[in-house]
Amino acid sequence: MFACIHAPGEIARLIACAQDFSPQVEQTDAGTVTLDIDGLGHLFGSAHEIANAITRRAGIPVNVAVAANPDAAFHAARGFSGTSIVPQGDEAKFLASLPVALLAPSEETAETLARWGIRTFRDLAVLPDLGVAARLGEEGVLLQQLARGEHERPLVPVEASLRFEEEMELEYPVELLEPLLFVLARLLGDVCRRLEERALAAIGWRVRLQLENAADHERAIRLPVPMRNPRVFLKLIELDLEKYSPAAPVVKVTVAAEPAKPRTAQSGLFIPLAPEPEKLELTLARIAAVVGEENVGSPELVDTHRPGAFRMRGIGIHACKPSTEKHRHECLFHLAFRAFRPPLAARVQADFISAPGIRGKIARQAGPWRTSGDWWTPDPWSRDEWDIELTDGALYRIYCDAQTGRWFIEGSYD
Amino acid sequence: MATAILQTIDFKLHERPVLDFLPSGIADFDTAFGGVPRGCVTDIFGSASSGRTSLMLSLMAQATAREEFCALVDASDAFDPKSAAAAGVVLGRLLWIRCGGNAENALKATDLLLQAGGFGLVAMDLGDVAPITARRISLASWYRLRRAVENTPTSLVVVEQAPHARACAMLAVECARERVRWSGTPGCSQLLRGVAFAVDRRKPLRPGCAVIEAQSMR
Numbered sequence: 001m002f003a004c005i006h007a008p009g010e011i012a013r014l015i016a017c018a019q020d021f022s023p024q025v026e027q028t029d030a031g032t033v034t035l036d037i038d039g040l041g042h043l044f045g046s047a048h049e050i051a052n053a054i055t056r057r058a059g060i061p062v063n064v065a066v067a068a069n070p071d072a073a074f075h076a077a078r079g080f081s082g083t084s085i086v087p088q089g090d091e092a093k094f095l096a097s098l099p100v101a102l103l104a105p106s107e108e109t110a111e112t113l114a115r116w117g118i119r120t121f122r123d124l125a126v127l128p129d130l131g132v133a134a135r136l137g138e139e140g141v142l143l144q145q146l147a148r149g150e151h152e153r154p155l156v157p158v159e160a161s162l163r164f165e166e167e168m169e170l171e172y173p174v175e176l177l178e179p180l181l182f183v184l185a186r187l188l189g190d191v192c193r194r195l196e197e198r199a200l201a202a203i204g205w206r207v208r209l210q211l212e213n214a215a216d217h218e219r220a221i222r223l224p225v226p227m228r229n230p231r232v233f234l235k236l237i238e239l240d241l242e243k244y245s246p247a248a249p250v251v252k253v254t255v256a257a258e259p260a261k262p263r264t265a266q267s268g269l270f271i272p273l274a275p276e277p278e279k280l281e282l283t284l285a286r287i288a289a290v291v292g293e294e295n296v297g298s299p300e301l302v303d304t305h306r307p308g309a310f311r312m313r314g315i316g317i318h319a320c321k322p323s324t325e326k327h328r329h330e331c332l333f334h335l336a337f338r339a340f341r342p343p344l345a346a347r348v349q350a351d352f353i354s355a356p357g358i359r360g361k362i363a364r365q366a367g368p369w370r371t372s373g374d375w376w377t378p379d380p381w382s383r384d385e386w387d388i389e390l391t392d393g394a395l396y397r398i399y400c401d402a403q404t405g406r407w408f409i410e411g412s413y414d
Numbered sequence: 415m416a417t418a419i420l421q422t423i424d425f426k427l428h429e430r431p432v433l434d435f436l437p438s439g440i441a442d443f444d445t446a447f448g449g450v451p452r453g454c455v456t457d458i459f460g461s462a463s464s465g466r467t468s469l470m471l472s473l474m475a476q477a478t479a480r481e482e483f484c485a486l487v488d489a490s491d492a493f494d495p496k497s498a499a500a501a502g503v504v505l506g507r508l509l510w511i512r513c514g515g516n517a518e519n520a521l522k523a524t525d526l527l528l529q530a531g532g533f534g535l536v537a538m539d540l541g542d543v544a545p546i547t548a549r550r551i552s553l554a555s556w557y558r559l560r561r562a563v564e565n566t567p568t569s570l571v572v573v574e575q576a577p578h579a580r581a582c583a584m585l586a587v588e589c590a591r592e593r594v595r596w597s598g599t600p601g602c603s604q605l606l607r608g609v610a611f612a613v614d615r616r617k618p619l620r621p622g623c624a625v626i627e628a629q630s631m632r
Contacts, residue, residue, distance in 0.1 A: 272481035273567055275532025283530035287511055287523045295512040299495035299505050310495040315483075315509045333440050335609055335628040336467035337497040338541065364596055366604040366632070387606040387632065393591050395463045395609065411494065413609065413630075414467035414541065 001047065002155075003054060004073035006032045006063040015158060017058045021050075026070070026155040032077060034070045036155055051083045067091065072149035075102055075121075091149020096122035103143050109136055121147040162198065165256040166190045173212045173249030180209075180250055181238055187255045188230040188237075195257060201226035203260035207237055210252035217246040224314060225277045226260040232278045239285045280315075305373050306381055307399075307410065308339060335413050337397065343408035346398060353388070353398065355409050360390035372402070387413070436535060436569045438469060439476040439502075443613060446624040447585065449473075450569045454584030455560050457617070459574045464589040465611030466573045467492075468501070468628045470537050473571060475502035482534025485509040485527045489520040490542035500631050509533075517543050521555055528562035528570065536563075537571045540578075548578050556582040577616065586617035592625060606630045 003021075005014050008031035015033055018025040024036035037050055044050045047066040054064050065076035067086035072095065076084040079098040086094045098121045100113055112135075118124050124132075124147040132140040145151040166187040174180050184207070195202060203226045209217040219240055227233070263277075275283075288296045297312035346355035351362045367386030374380045382402035389395050395413035400406070435449035443449075450456040450473060458466050474484045475498075484507060486493055491512045499505055509527075513519040517540060524538045540548050560582040563570040572579055577586050592612045598604040608629045615622030 273532060273534050274483055275530055279530045280532065283526050284509075286526050290522050290526075291511060291513050291516075291519050295514065297510065298508055299493070299498075299510050301495055301499060301505070308494070308496070312510070315506075333468065333472055333626060333628050334497070334501045335606075335630045336471045336501060337494045337631075338467050338492040339494045341491045364594075364600065364604065366596070366598075366606050387630075389594055389596075389606075393463060393594070394461075395594065395606070411492070412462050413606075414463050414465065 001037050002034055002067055002070045002073045003037045003051065004028070004032060004034045004065045004067070004070070004077035005054060005058060006065075006077040007058070007060055010060060010062075013060065014058065014062070017054065020057055021054060024155050024157050027158050028070070028074050032074060034074055034155060037066065047085050048083065051085065055083060067149070069149065069152050070155055071146050071151045071153065075146065075149075078102060086149065092121070092125050092147070095147065095149050096120060096125070100124055100143075100147070103146050105143055106139060109139055109143070112136065162259060163256070164191050164194055164200075164202070164259055165254065167252065167254035169252045170250065173251050175249045177238070177241055177245070180241070180253070181234065183253050184237055184255065185230070185234050187253060188233050191255060191257050192228055192230040192233070195228055195259060198259070199262070200259040201228040201262040202233070202257035204258035205233060205237065206254075206256045206258070207241075208254040208256075209246050209250045210254075211246055211248040212251050214246075214248035217244075217250075219244060223281060225263050227278055227281075228262065229278055232282055235282055236285050239289055243289060284315075305371060307371065307383075307385075337411050338414045339411040340409060343399075343410045346407045346409045348398070348400075348407045353390070353396075353407075353409070358390075358394075358396070358409060360392055360394070362388045363391045364389045368400075370402075385410075434567065436473060437476055438472045439479075440469075440472055440624075440626050442624040442626050443469070443472075446613070446622050447587065447615065450571055451584050452567050452569050453564055455556070455563060455570045455572060455579050455582050457572050457574065457577050457579045457583040457586035458589060459577045459586070460589035461575060461591075463609070464591050465609065465613070465626065465628060466541055466589050467539075468611070469589065469613070469626075470539070470571060470573050471498050471501040471503055473535055473569070474498065474508065474537065475504075477534040477569075478502075478504035478507040480534065481507070483507050483509065483532065484535045484537065485511065485533050487511045487513065487520045487524045487527070487536070487538045489513045489517050489538070489540050490515055492539065492542050497631065515543075517547055517551065521551060521559075524559060524570070525562060528559065528566070528568065531566055531568065533568050535569045535571065537573065539573045541573045541575065543574075545576050548574055548576070551578060553580065553582070556580070583617055585615070588614045588616050590614070595627075606632055 018033045018035040022035040026034045028034045040050050044053050051064045051066050063077045063081055065073045065084040067073035068088040072086050072091045076086050079102055100118055124144055132144050168183055203223055205221045207219045221236055284296055298315040299310050300313050302309040302311055344355040346353055365386050365388045368384035370384050372382035383399040385399045387397055397410045399408055434452045437444045437449035460466050477484050491514055511523045527536050556579045590612045592610040594609050595607040596604050597607045608627050610627040613624045
């Protein structure tokens with residue numbers, strides 16, 4: 001048996017209502033859902049009582065129809081208001097008065113039917129089968145079966161949205177991290193098991209801690225590659241919570257995974273050495289706890305002429321393109337530059353320079369190189385640069401800020 | 415009986431053979447030293463402007479060109495990405511850890527990286543750390559790093575002003591500035607063209623020396 005619920009513009013509510021009764025729910029059109037109600041008789045009683053229960057659960061005015069096949073229920077729900085019970089074996093009689101337009105025939109077929117004077121389901125149902133097949137083809141046969149309420153087909157169920165979330169209310173507020181980790185380990189294990197059942201992995205986690213007499217503490221952890229190891233997740237969350245501790249005792253814990261397809265990697269004997277993503281992520285989290293999150297990453301040059309400009313980004317183990325043969329030959333032995341961050345304020349008098357830790361006579365110099373830029377921003381720069389060699393042989397890059405007239409040692413050549 | 419058994423055992427200390435080297439891409443250096451050994455600590459030391467950083471970047475460039483990942487633990491935040499990119503380092507394959515002048519944090523970070531494994535080269539740059547601070551690093555810490563890198567395909571390179579890794583380093587090379595090449599007339603239109611560095615092997619005590627010349631980026 002099938003039930004159909006029709007209420008234009010309320011599809012989300014209809015699906016939610018139908019899923020309360022059956023796992024087999026089909027979204028038949030924009031305002032109609034059909035569900036399999038086999039077996040519900042034991043819970044609710046007759047078909048009429050099932051239809052009434054559905055109407056009550058919907059909470060809005062809906063048309064509900066119950067029939068032996070999905071299409072008969074669908075047409076009854078769309079054609080008759082209120083509750084309709086289509087008697088099994090008498091579908092054609094029950095649906096007879098409905099307009100044939102409800103079958104949504106193609107434009108050409110609708111025109112033909114209109115020319116023939118076919119207005120209702122009954123008119124179409126009583127036509128001879130062979131004649132309809134000869135004149136209207138496959139579509140005509142299908143429309144006639146639908147008009148007679150004889151068409152059988154399986155439901156196409158809607159996919160239930162996958163939510164990988166677990167929560168636990170604690171019996172008493174937890175203040176320390178260690179007992180909280182026990183709870184988190186269990187929740188993470190459960191979520192990871194469900195991910196594994198679906199052959200999925202997690203690309204990110206959201207941890208929400210409901211606090212006692214305080215606002216919720218919410219943390220999000222983003223992973224560079226999909227992973228499924230609950231131990232790694234637990235350690236990452238532990239390191240994160242050590243850094244960003246909740247402000248009050250925890251009364252409820254919720255963890256949610258953002259599912260993603262697991263990564264696939266082709267192993268091989270000659271593949272270059274690379275860190276394992278799980279281990280690397282843990283290591284980076286540990287190092288970030290020591291030196292600070294902003295000090296760990298991969299440097300990236302910025303498209304600007306501003307001296308020393310760069311930005312940090314996460315290291316992408318899988319994002320790197322293989323080096324080309326050309327690049328291997330391009331590795332030249334260049335004189336490296338070591339930056340002083342921040343630049344050392346210096347005093348330059350004739351051919352003598354002094355700065356904290358550096359003092360000497362300038363033996364040779366090259367420059368100046370005048371550079372400026374970003375004058376249209378609140379942080380412009382303009383300077384004259386020199387390369388200098390002190391009498392002790394050390395090589396430095398110095399500059400004079402054109403705006404302030406002050407001298408700085410930017411770094412050394414090494 | 416026991417004496418007889420003991421006499422049959424060879425108690426000589428054997429130096430662990432180095433199976434593989436990471437080349438620097440500098441012909442003279444690679445000819446003299448073969449590169450830097452993998453699974454070992456290499457000490458590159460010298461004063462300011464002695465070519466230590468240029469050598470380190472050259473090693474990184476070679477490692478990243480071989481599609482290996484490198485890590486730089488930068489104790490003094492002295493790394494210049496533009497200079498490294500010019501030397502051929504693939505920045506996307508480089509993990510840079512800035513320790514803001516804290517040598518202790520640099521040691522911790524290096525230890526964690528070696529434990530994680532998977533890097534072709536881990537460089538610990540203590541080049542601007544004052545020798546008095548670097549001397550405070552205990553021998554136990556160096557041994558710990560040596561043990562962590564042992565039996566791995568990773569090269570641990572330490573850049574310093576003076577050799578502090580001592581017994582823990584398999585290779586120690588001292589860099590010194592040999593000559594600075596300028597072009598143009600002194601006092602007018604001069605240009606820093608390059609610097610020649612002398613690299614001498616200090617450990618193991620076998621004769622080994624290379625003179626390498628770095629080109630200026632100007």
